[in-house]
Amino acid sequence: MEAKIAFTLNGKPQTVSADPDRPLLDVLREDLHLTGTKFGCGEGLCRACTVLVNGRSQPSCLTPIGAVAGREVLTIEGLAGHGALHPVQEAFLAEGAFQCGYCTAGMIVGAAGVLKENPRATEAEILAELQHHICRCGSYAKYVKAVHRLVAAAQTATASV
């Protein structure tokens, strides 16, 4: 049943021995102890478990580990590079955008995925992606402000280039 599965995790090669049907979420959390990615529903409906697979936002609870063989997986732990926060993390932190914070990692990775695909993504495009995410504390208004800040910062950065 178990198989060796090799993939790239947060920029580094990773091999795990696991049943290929196990959810990526479980392997990340239970085998690799990367617990920043959260379980919320197990049905892909809340997106607390969002990771990027080859740059695209995916619910890791519905992604079998076998399906990421040979692919690139990015989790919240791999987003900040060399001590500096990712711009999405910066924006969400600056706005204190969350309450309990359990949905935050998923939101951040989801937004980062949109920007990865299109660095000039608009607020509306980012929010369209975040529509899949649930924040039960109802911090949406602050998340919207954080996305606004994020896009404004990105535009400033682009303009100054």
Next chain:
Amino acid sequence: MKARPPTALPQPDYEAPDYEERVGRVGYDFGLSRRSFVKVLGAGLLVAASVPALAQESGRRGRGGFFGSGARTVAARIHLGADGTITVLSGKVEAGQGARAELSQAAAEELRIPVSRVQMLLADTGEVPDDGMTAGSMTTPRSVPAVRRGAAAARNLLIQFACRQWQVKPHTVTVRDGQAVDAARKRSLTYADLVKSNEAATLLAQAIPRDVELTPVKEWKVLGTPVLRPNAHDIVTGAHCYPSDITRPGMLYGKILRPPAYGARLVSINLAPAKGMSGVVVARDDQFVGVAAATSFRAEKALVAIAGTARWETTPQPSSRELFDYLKQNTGGGAPQNPFAGQLAEARILRRTYHVPYIQHAPLEPRAAVAEWSDDRLTVWTGSQNPFGCRRELAQAFHLPEDRVRVIIPDFGAGFGGKHTAECAVEAARLARAAGRPVSLRWTRAEEFTWAYFRPAAAIQAEAALDAHGRIATWFFININSGPNAMDTPYAVGKKHCRFLPSKPPLRQGSYRALAATANNFAREVFLDELAALAGADPLDFRLAQLDNPRLRAVLEKAAAEFRWRERIKEKGAAIGLACGTEKGSCVAACAEVEISRAPKKIRVRRVCQAFECGAILNPANLLSQVQGAITMGLGAALREEIRFANGKILNPSFAEYLVPRFDDVPEMDVHLLDRPDLPPAGAGETPIIALAPAIANAVFRATGAPVRALPVRLAEA
């Protein structure tokens, strides 16, 4: 009556609630007397509505229980490190409501240190004082002052210490930036110096004086400012460990066998298929059946292997279709008669019934616990609003003295009143004992939607008589099943009779954000609009004419003015409504504008203008989060949330069928926080939710002409 010292905070103008914690507890008992006890109660989360006396434990006053026993000495509240670290200890929990920031501010203010220097240790029963449950909006009015008193006492000890060291009088010493300073002679001493002295043990063992002088509001430097959550950085990096993230060496992952419906009893089960799987631990204890394995995946497979062999005995259970009749029929004696009936011959009478359904808190982190035994000592990490209550429940379930049980509550993924109990922790501990290794148990979403407790449903009967002047002459209001919170009317009515009648709950029910105030406020404020219509009055005028409470008037007038109610009400087809309410020492008013489409039938809330006042504001940024969050949560309860069940089965235990608000549901929110530095701060996590559903319902009434008499608000058949 003893005179208050002039510096003491004025007392709140409301009574501390007699917080009747009517949460259905799971009566797990894994001790010697188990057999007879379990037989009565039913285990495996069969919270027996038929034995409320056993299953429902009332909150206790005094030592322990709802309010906790608090910290008697400075040392019990604040740990001063010789290395300069300052750790403040509290039994409160952080679930996103902002206790960590607020209590840090409270300590920093009185210790005269920057808030960044405070390390806040919350909710570890082995380390912190019992500050009671984190519920009832009590952190702000009770725990903030308790922490302030402890910190002020510590500051006074530093002054005492400095005076003795320098042989000077106290007035020559001031404390600033964590140091006692004698400015004239340019010398200073720190909290660390105090700790390193011979006097430290004696000084810190001193009791915290009840009347220790606190910093007046006008001198606040840290309180009253928008302080960010202290561990915010760990949240955005994913580094913070929630209860479901706790990992212990050798830990297994557990799964629990659940009954197919409420009231089902396990008759027999064949455990052999799971026992035959290598690395799988199986535990059965009467109605309790659980498995544990090295991965959740394997544990799930083991559970599936035995679940099919289980034989259950079921009994017919009520369904949501007949819920309200059922609740009315099970009040034990029926509803009382209106004592004012027929007293006013000329009066115009209105009699209505309102229905409020069961709903789920659905915190994004489901119940989770990690349990670890070491000899006969148990340590549990879990997400609960009631750390000391969890310790008590665990001790009872395993017949241990409470000092053998340690409960640690990492900042967790929300509660909303839905996590006051320890059932998940007890289940994890039972599995851990069978496994001889730590076990992590995280409920599935379906388990959370089915076996966690619900906000109680309510059937509310309201009857009022209007006198010749269009004022409410008599007021009769009966809440069946959901509770008495905010049941009294804030309006100056002639005569009133308000009563709560408990019923026999068909589902496990308990606390919720603002408890029954959501139901009572909905019914009262919607009824009020029907009465205003009967009186031919503008709903705003109708309310103001009968509202004496100056604080409630202030928020209502503020919300109405900012919303431009008086202009907009004249517009043809205005789809607007308003409502107000007061609960737990704070006041709220909301105006809502809705947009109604007929095909498909849909109500969209376009704009909410809400004014909220909770005394002196401790942290405006966190307060805004709480108010916006309450509006958003209230929106879900107003428009969509409803637990449907049939014969003991929950029919919509998933985010696919139980629709909670998402980004595109959020209306334009115009929030006005009224600061009252002259009033003691009241909690703000709950009351901001209570005005929204009735404001929306009243807007739908105005737009369609059809009064709303149930939640969630639905459009009448055309």
